Amino acid sequence: MAKVRFRISMSLDGFVAGPSQSLKDPIGIGGLRLHQWVFPLAAWRSMQGLEGGEVNESTIVVAEAVSGVGATVMGRNMFGGGSGPWSAEKPWNGWWGPDPPYHHPVFVLTHHARAPLALEGGTTFHFVTEGPEAALDAARRAAGERDVMVAGGAKVAQQYLARGVVDQMDISLVPILLGAGERLFDTLGDDLRGLALVRTIAAPDVTHLKFVRR
């Protein structure tokens, strides 16, 4: 059965983005340190059209992240372009260029309506103003028998985690401190909503923790 999945990289002190997110620092100051483990991997490089790279214990996690996903949900911040109404003169079309790495429908949670944006390679961004449940419903319909991936950021993930609708959560725990920024688990109290640790993968510079809902 199709699942709702969520994956993210988190520092040892619980941050999934650094402080002062901006166009220059989309994931905040120091936030890129959360993702250093993925860049050397052949599995990641091939998605960017690059050759070579490493194969290690993280490879399976990168492969899983894109396998069997039929739709993605993300927040306005993750799509980017600043806050407020969309600009007609200088339309923001996401961080990913003409051929984004999704290749399926992506539902962007926003307060500002906008026509769907179809880019190359099968990625169409749909802008949903009716809230997280409407976005998830639309994503589920679009995904069919495949899974829905909640891509982030933290606030969007918290909304779905709080509703108890996340069936699988993959935390890539990075053994660093960020000290400030956006915490993943700031609003959930002491309740993981049934998500239990089922797999731990020790990889270079990162530990992958897989939780599934019982």
Place this chain on the structure above:
Amino acid sequence: MAKVRFRISMSLDGFVAGPSQSLKDPIGIGGLRLHQWVFPLAAWRSMQGLEGGEVNESTIVVAEAVSGVGATVMGRNMFGGGSGPWSAEKPWNGWWGPDPPYHHPVFVLTHHARAPLALEGGTTFHFVTEGPEAALDAARRAAGERDVMVAGGAKVAQQYLARGVVDQMDISLVPILLGAGERLFDTLGDDLRGLALVRTIAAPDVTHLKFVRR
């Protein structure tokens, strides 16, 4: 060469104690959930004089925690008995009964002087009022060629981590949320002072992360 070691259990959201620590809840409300992984282990039970129990991937971590340790440093809260001057009428002698599980000198950081307290089995509590550096110096001298263990709580650990004197840090990451309480990494900024992840052990209901200073 003798090392300064620190080990602690931490929740996925970074807490090492729950909120509202008290005599009734020495590690705060919900804090015992951080330690559920250790109680079924034969390695832990035998230290309490109990027979039976499980052997699993956590066994080595429990064995390491007591191996080669010649002295312990802990905070006043961890020794317990409330704050303020020591009571002469109702002396608090720690949580551990007549034969504490240390079997070596223990240095308790406190603002209130008190004569050393020698209990059974080789455990003597020394009360240090001259601050964390004096306590660590005394512990190093007492430990000789063996290691010094920083036992906690969080504030004491932070002081030694901030000084960069911790050579080895073992975090037992428990896949639960506490939502409130005492965070381990609240005061260290984005700097682990050279501590780098060198070993990850996947065990039932806990992931053991070993850091050493490079």
